[in-house]
Amino acid sequence: MIKAVRGTRDILPPVAGAWAEVESKVRCIFRRYRCEEIRTPAFEESELFSRGVGEETDIVSKEMYTFTDRDGSSITLRPENTASVMRAYIEHRLDQRPGIQKLFYIGPMFRRERPQKGRYRQFHQIGAEVIGSDRPEVDAEVITLVYDLLQETGVDDFRILLNSVGCSDCRPVFLARLKDSLVSVKKELCQDCQRRSETNPLRVLDCKVSADQQFIDQLPSIVDSHCQSCREHFEVVKGTLTDLHIPFTIQPRLVRGLDYYMRTTFEFTQGTLGAQNSILGGGRYDGLAAQLGSRIYAPGIGFSIGQDRLMMALEERCGQRRDSxxxxxxxxxxxxxxxxxxxxxxxxxxxxxxxxxxxxxxxxxxxxxxxxxxxxxxxxxxxxxxxxxxxxxxxxxxxxxxxxxxxxxxxxxxxxxxxx
Ligand SMILES: [Zn+2]
Ligand SMILES: [Zn+2]
Structure with a gap:
């Protein structure tokens, strides 16, 4: 008998109905924020992701579904959607539409990860990209949107972790400090960290290996290296969230391995999926458009939620629904x-x-x-x-x-x- 490919799954009734219900709720919330839907293709030129996601990431180096098309071009099934949305923004000059562009998407992504509970090779993301402003108020609005989205779909025991990863002025200073500190502790760290110490030292900070934690905790904090404008930006984000009574925790080790990420970075974690697990991540990526070769200044911030995990969390909470x-x-x-x-x-x-x-x-x-x-x-x-x-x-x-x-x-x- 032919079965579904390993790492993929059928979403059957009545579960598929619960998915659609969550999606329609989510669409309502997006609409309130004037966030409009965008649908990009499921596959793109491979170069979009090697540039936009980063050659050195696990996603690009190990997990992409890439194939050579009949005309010899290299095609990749999208492993995430930020690069695609930015490509569309640039290609169609969405910067010329009125206001900043708030674009949301709901759809499948593809990564060849090791199959395990809650992880699939075709998985589903709900996300948004807000492009066209580098203002901190936009960051606070995006985090507020995510907050509403989780609360209103029924996830309520989450925590918001917040950080700022600095900018192209202050991050190199921090990286130099980090590298210096890593020299002495490197040999105590796991294999991955030893490699990252050379290739991408920032990633050492989000290593999950428990034996490494005592050493990583001693490493310098990026929050202490912020330049004046990064500090001001971060203050506005934190202050606005405080005004909105949205609780958050500063997590200086919350970083992104890619250069085009800057300033605000956040993660929402939740307790019911085993330990504290990340249910979504997001951040500002003002350098992405340039990374893709565009001359349009297109600063942006976005997030994506793994819908598979979101649905798992909701199922634990609400049980299975029955259509009437x-x-x-x-x-x-x-x-x-x-x-x-x-x-x-x-x-x-x-x-x-x-x-x-x-x-x-x-x-x-x-x-x-x-x-x-x-x-x-x-x-x-x-x-x-x-x-x-x-x-x-x-x-x-x-x-x-x-x-x-x-x-x-x-x-x-x-x-x-x-x-x-
Ligand atoms: Zn800075
Ligand atoms: Zn490690």
């Missing part, structure tokens, strides 16, 4: 089935969720109506076809009433609005 069914039609016999097809169409047209049974045995039909969580069941036999009067059964109370076709249509015509 307004009305189950149980036709007994051929003329009844034909009438039910028409009735169902009329009722659905009025907004009701309707299912028509296919089993001619009344007992089995009622059992199914029960399993499908139907609120009402309508039994239609030859008598009902002849008289136009139907027996409507309330499944929660068991009570029955005789209704006409007209009565039925009006009762269910606003089913969704009134939530009967």
């Amino acid at each position: 069914l307004d009305l189950f039609l149980a036709p007994l016999g051929v003329p009844a089935a034909r009438l039910c097809a028409v009735l169902a169409h009329e009722l659905r047209g009025g907004g009701a969720t309707v299912e028509v049974g296919v089993d001619a045995k009344l007992k089995r039909a009622l059992e199914l109506a029960h399993k499908l969580n139907a609120r009402y069941t309508l039994i239609v036999g030859d008598d009902e076809v002849r008289t136009g009067q139907f027996l409507l059964k309330d499944m929660s109370t068991g009570s029955q009433e005789l209704v006409s076709r007209q009565h039925l249509l009006s009762k269910f015509s606003t089913a969704t609005e009134h939530g009967i």
Whole structure:
């Protein structure tokens, strides 16, 4: 039998329904922030990611799905979406639209990671990129948006970790200090850190190996190296979040390994997925457009949430949902089935969720109506076809009433609005 490819999965009902529900909630929240949807292709020229995500990252060096197309060009399935959104912004000159561009996306990304619980090779991200301003107020607004987004989807026990990774003026100074300090402790650190000490010392700071922590804690803090303008920027972000009563913790070790990331960096962590786990990360990337070869000044800040993990967290909290069914039609016999097809169409047209049974045995039909969580069941036999009067059964109370076709249509015509 052919099965789904390792590291991928089917999102089945009713879980897929829960995904759609979260997505529609998220869309509402984005709309309130004037954040507009953007849909970029699932694959791009490989160079976009080697430039935009960074040659030295694990993503680009080990995890990308890259292939040579028939014309010889190198194509990659998107491992994340920031580079693609920035490419689209530049390509279509979105800087010429009014205001700053707040662009959100929801969709699958692809990385060849080792499969494990909660990690998939086709995974899903909900994210946004806000491009066109380097102001700290924008950073605070983005963090506020994420805060609303998690709260309103039902995740509430999260923590916000906040840092500023400096800018092209002050970070080199910090890096020099960091490298100096690493010389003496390097041999105590894990293999990865020893390599990173040379290639990308900032990444040492977010090593998760526990034996390394005592040494890493002694390393210099980037917060002490900020230049005047980075300090002012960070103060506004922190001050605005404080005004908004959004709690956060300064985490000086929260860094990003790439040069185009600057200033505000944040992470939201949450407790129910084992230890404190990151559910999303984000940050400012004022240098990305230049990194992609653009001359447009396009400072930006963004975030992405792993939807797979988000849904896991919500499931632990809310359990599985069940779709409701307004009305189950149980036709007994051929003329009844034909009438039910028409009735169902009329009722659905009025907004009701309707299912028509296919089993001619009344007992089995009622059992199914029960399993499908139907609120009402309508039994239609030859008598009902002849008289136009139907027996409507309330499944929660068991009570029955005789209704006409007209009565039925009006009762269910606003089913969704009134939530009967
Ligand atoms: Zn600076
Ligand atoms: Zn390490």
